[in-house]
Amino acid sequence: MPATPASRLNVTILGAGAWGTAMAIALAERHDVLLWGRDAAMMAAAAAARDNAAYLPGFPFPDSLRLGADLSAAVVHAAQGLLIVGTSVAGLRPLAQQLKAHAAPNIVWLCKGFEEKTQLLPHQVLHEVLGHGVPLAALSGPSFAQEVARGLPCALTVASDDAGLRDLVVRAAHGGAMRVYSSDDMIGVEVGGAVKNILAIATGVLDGLGLGLNARAALITRGLAEITRLGVALGGRPETFMGLAGVGDLILTCTGDLSRNRRVGLGLAEGKTLDTIVAELGHVAEGVRCADAVRTLARDHGVDMPIANAVAAVLFDGDSPRDLVQRLLARDPKTEG
Numbered sequence: 001m002p003a004t005p006a007s008r009l010n011v012t013i014l015g016a017g018a019w020g021t022a023m024a025i026a027l028a029e030r031h032d033v034l035l036w037g038r039d040a041a042m043m044a045a046a047a048a049a050r051d052n053a054a055y056l057p058g059f060p061f062p063d064s065l066r067l068g069a070d071l072s073a074a075v076v077h078a079a080q081g082l083l084i085v086g087t088s089v090a091g092l093r094p095l096a097q098q099l100k101a102h103a104a105p106n107i108v109w110l111c112k113g114f115e116e117k118t119q120l121l122p123h124q125v126l127h128e129v130l131g132h133g134v135p136l137a138a139l140s141g142p143s144f145a146q147e148v149a150r151g152l153p154c155a156l157t158v159a160s161d162d163a164g165l166r167d168l169v170v171r172a173a174h175g176g177a178m179r180v181y182s183s184d185d186m187i188g189v190e191v192g193g194a195v196k197n198i199l200a201i202a203t204g205v206l207d208g209l210g211l212g213l214n215a216r217a218a219l220i221t222r223g224l225a226e227i228t229r230l231g232v233a234l235g236g237r238p239e240t241f242m243g244l245a246g247v248g249d250l251i252l253t254c255t256g257d258l259s260r261n262r263r264v265g266l267g268l269a270e271g272k273t274l275d276t277i278v279a280e281l282g283h284v285a286e287g288v289r290c291a292d293a294v295r296t297l298a299r300d301h302g303v304d305m306p307i308a309n310a311v312a313a314v315l316f317d318g319d320s321p322r323d324l325v326q327r328l329l330a331r332d333p334k335t336e337g
Contacts, residue, residue: 020086188236204265
């Protein structure tokens with residue numbers, strides 16, 4: 001049976017980057033959506049042009065979508081609805097510090113990664129800043145911003161300890177071209193979304209070096225084993241990594257041409273410096289910031305993650321892309337698992 005259309009909700013999206021803007025466009029057809037950004041001049045320009053030329057050009061805003069730069073008004077708008085954070089992981093803590101002065105009804109985040117210096121997952125960052133009184137949820141899964149903004153089909157997973165918030169997110173986002181599944185394994189969903197970005201860099205390196213589809217398939221498969229090992233060590237459930245936020249997001253990010261992290265790997269294989277690649281992207285590639293944090297977590301928890309470690313060595317230790325491949329090929333044989 002087709003899904004029952006959701007009643008209209010007040011939804012605020014904090015962060016006017018590509019993903020936040022895409023989600024605002026998608027939800028504005030069914031809800032009263034306010035897109036907030038901290039740069040008042042940029043938000044005014046986007047409101048006038050009805051297009052986010054800086055981060056998601058070419059996708060006109062629905063007439064109903066409102067924009068603003070007043071954080072207090074943005075939170076008030078969501079008081080009886082949904083508050084979605086669309087910043088990067090690096091921007092999550094600063095925004096949470098600002099939210100301490102406001103009564104956030106709930107917080108749902110779209111970002112994927114570990115905080116670079118603390119190795120914390122997004123829900124841990126929010127607990128550290130805001131305490132445990134605000135219902136929290138991660139919304140993750142295989143989803144490129146451009147395709148969501150175009151209204152193409154996608155499927156996501158909302159993960160939360162709070163059943164009421166999970167239901168609210170499903171009510172808000174499930175429908176039309178978007179399917180939303182529920183999970184109570186927030187750690188598993190967050191880890192899957194974080195580590196797949198590192199593996200996409202590795203896949204980009206292999207593809208850029210012309211090492212073939214066999215190598216790509218092997219790397220993705222063994223990468224899933226690394227995600228699962230770390231996720232279980234941190235408290236996630238193995239079955240979560242077989243779903244949308246695990247293998248689904250991994251396949252998309254490793255193989256899709258719209259993947260920023262894959263493009264980092266392709267650039268490294270071409271011999272470009274990391275600074276040059278990041279400047280050319282013009283957007284955050286979360287796998288870069290996440291790689292050293294994951295290497296530290298793997299070491300601290302005794303988790304074997306050779307692919308993630310090899311990527312970190314290329315990004316931060318001066319190894320070449322071909323060193324990455326040689327490190328993996330030189331490993332001793334072992335039982336699959």
